[in-house]
Amino acid sequence: MNTALNPYMAAYPALAAVLPGQALAWLQDIRADALARFSSHGFPSAREEDWRYTNLAALAKQTFAPVVAAAEPIIDAEWLKPYQLADAWSLVLVDGHFCAALSRTDGLPESVQVLGMADALQTYGGQVAAYFGKAVDSAEHGFIAFNNAWFTDGVFVDIPAQLVLDKPIQCLHIVTQAGAVAATRNLLVLGANASAQWLETFVGAEVAYLSAAVTEAFVGQNASLTAYKVQCESAQAYHFGGLYVQQARDARFNQHNFAFGGLLARSDIRTDLGQGSECELNGLYLGVKRQHIDNHTRINHTQPHASSRQLYKGVLDGRARGVFQGRVVVAEQAQKTDSDMNNRNLLLSPDAEVDTKPQLEIYADDVKCGHGVTIGQLDEKSVFYLQSRCIDEETARNMLTFAFANEMVDKVANEELKIQLQGLLLKKFSSVIL
Structure with missing residues (x-):
C-alpha cells in the first residue's frame, strides 16, 4: 500500500459504517472493489497517459476527510443567491450532503423523481442499481475508484419519457470547511423524447479542500440533454469532476464547461454515441497565477451516422498551466461518422503554459473527421x-x-x-x- 494513502485507508473502516446504501449488496460490492483498486493504485499519477500533464503530488501531501452532515443548514439562502439561478429548480449539496432545506423544487412536475442519492438508495435501490456504474466504473482511474468508495451523497434525477422541462435543474455543490472532501455521486436519467437542461455549479469557501464529483447521465432515444458546468471554486481547492454520458439512438447531448477556479482542477467529459445521435462539447478555461486546469474529453462513436463537435478555448496568465486532451474514437461499425475537434489557446504571459493533445482513433473507413489546435498571443x-x-x-x-x-x-x-x-x-x- 502506498504510504501516502495510509490516512485515507486507515480512516475508511469508521467511515464505511455511515456511508449510504449499507443494506444494498450490489453497492457494497462496488465499494469493496473500488477500495481495493484505490488501495493498490491511489490517485492517478503522471505515469498514466491520460494524466501525464497533471501531477497530483501536491494533493498527496495533504489529507482530506469527509464531514458529517449538518443537522441544520450552515449557510443561508442569501449566501446562495449569487450562484443560484432565479428561474431554475435548485438542488443543493453542502460539504458532500444533500440539503433539502436549501433546495428549490416547487413546480417540478410530479412525474419527475428528484431526491438525494442517500434517500434514493434507500427508497429506489433497484432503480438506482439499473444505472449506477453503467457509464463509468472503478477501473477508469483512481478518482473514480475514490468516488465509488467514498461518496457520501449526491442527487438522483429521473425524467420520464416525453416530458420537456421548461427550465434548468441546477445542482449546486458547496464546500464550507477546510480540509473537507466532498465526494458526491449523481445519476441523471432521461426517458425517450424527454428534454432537459442540467447545470452543475461548484463553489466553496476560500480554504483548501477536495471536490470529487461524478455524474452519470443516460439520454434516451431521441431525448435531448443540455448540460452546463461552472467551476469557480476556492483558489486553494483541488477539484475533480467527471461527467459520463450514454446516448441512445438519435439522442442529442450538448455540454458547456467553464473552468475558472481551483488551485488544481480536472474535468473529464466522456460520452458514448448511439446511432444517429449528436454531441457538441464547448469549453472555456481561464488560468492565472499558478493555477493548473486540465480538461479531458472522450467521444466514443460506437454506431453509424452520429456526429460530434468540440471547441475548447483557454486563456492563461501568470505561471498558469492549461491542459486539453481531446480524444475521438470511431468504432469499426460506426460508418458515416462526422466529427470535428478544435482547441484554441491564448497565452498572456511568457511564463504561462499549455499542453494540448487532440487524438483521432479511427477504425471505420467511411468517415469525416478532423481536428485543429492553435496556441498564440494577442x-x-x-x-x-x-x-x-x-x-x-x-x-x-x-x-x-x-x-x-x-x-x-x-x-x-x-x-x-x-x-x-x-x-x-x-x-x-x-x-x-x-
Missing part, C-alpha cells in the same frame, strides 16, 4: 488597429482578450446563466488582467 495588428481608434494599449488588449473568451459564453442559450457567466468572466479579468 494579434499585435489588432491591438494597433484599436489604438488607432483612440483606445489605449492596455484597454485594447483587455478588449481583445475578453472577446476571445466571451465567444464561448455567447454559445450559452440560457440568458440568466449567460449574464452570470459574463459577470464571472469580468471579475476574473478585472482582478488579474485589467
Whole structure:
C-alpha cells in the first residue's frame, strides 16, 4: 500500500459504517472493489497517459476527510443567491450532503423523481442499481475508484419519457470547511423524447479542500440533454469532476464547461454515441497565477451516422498551466461518422503554459473527421488597429482578450446563466488582467 494513502485507508473502516446504501449488496460490492483498486493504485499519477500533464503530488501531501452532515443548514439562502439561478429548480449539496432545506423544487412536475442519492438508495435501490456504474466504473482511474468508495451523497434525477422541462435543474455543490472532501455521486436519467437542461455549479469557501464529483447521465432515444458546468471554486481547492454520458439512438447531448477556479482542477467529459445521435462539447478555461486546469474529453462513436463537435478555448496568465486532451474514437461499425475537434489557446504571459493533445482513433473507413489546435498571443495588428481608434494599449488588449473568451459564453442559450457567466468572466479579468 502506498504510504501516502495510509490516512485515507486507515480512516475508511469508521467511515464505511455511515456511508449510504449499507443494506444494498450490489453497492457494497462496488465499494469493496473500488477500495481495493484505490488501495493498490491511489490517485492517478503522471505515469498514466491520460494524466501525464497533471501531477497530483501536491494533493498527496495533504489529507482530506469527509464531514458529517449538518443537522441544520450552515449557510443561508442569501449566501446562495449569487450562484443560484432565479428561474431554475435548485438542488443543493453542502460539504458532500444533500440539503433539502436549501433546495428549490416547487413546480417540478410530479412525474419527475428528484431526491438525494442517500434517500434514493434507500427508497429506489433497484432503480438506482439499473444505472449506477453503467457509464463509468472503478477501473477508469483512481478518482473514480475514490468516488465509488467514498461518496457520501449526491442527487438522483429521473425524467420520464416525453416530458420537456421548461427550465434548468441546477445542482449546486458547496464546500464550507477546510480540509473537507466532498465526494458526491449523481445519476441523471432521461426517458425517450424527454428534454432537459442540467447545470452543475461548484463553489466553496476560500480554504483548501477536495471536490470529487461524478455524474452519470443516460439520454434516451431521441431525448435531448443540455448540460452546463461552472467551476469557480476556492483558489486553494483541488477539484475533480467527471461527467459520463450514454446516448441512445438519435439522442442529442450538448455540454458547456467553464473552468475558472481551483488551485488544481480536472474535468473529464466522456460520452458514448448511439446511432444517429449528436454531441457538441464547448469549453472555456481561464488560468492565472499558478493555477493548473486540465480538461479531458472522450467521444466514443460506437454506431453509424452520429456526429460530434468540440471547441475548447483557454486563456492563461501568470505561471498558469492549461491542459486539453481531446480524444475521438470511431468504432469499426460506426460508418458515416462526422466529427470535428478544435482547441484554441491564448497565452498572456511568457511564463504561462499549455499542453494540448487532440487524438483521432479511427477504425471505420467511411468517415469525416478532423481536428485543429492553435496556441498564440494577442494579434499585435489588432491591438494597433484599436489604438488607432483612440483606445489605449492596455484597454485594447483587455478588449481583445475578453472577446476571445466571451465567444464561448455567447454559445450559452440560457440568458440568466449567460449574464452570470459574463459577470464571472469580468471579475476574473478585472482582478488579474485589467
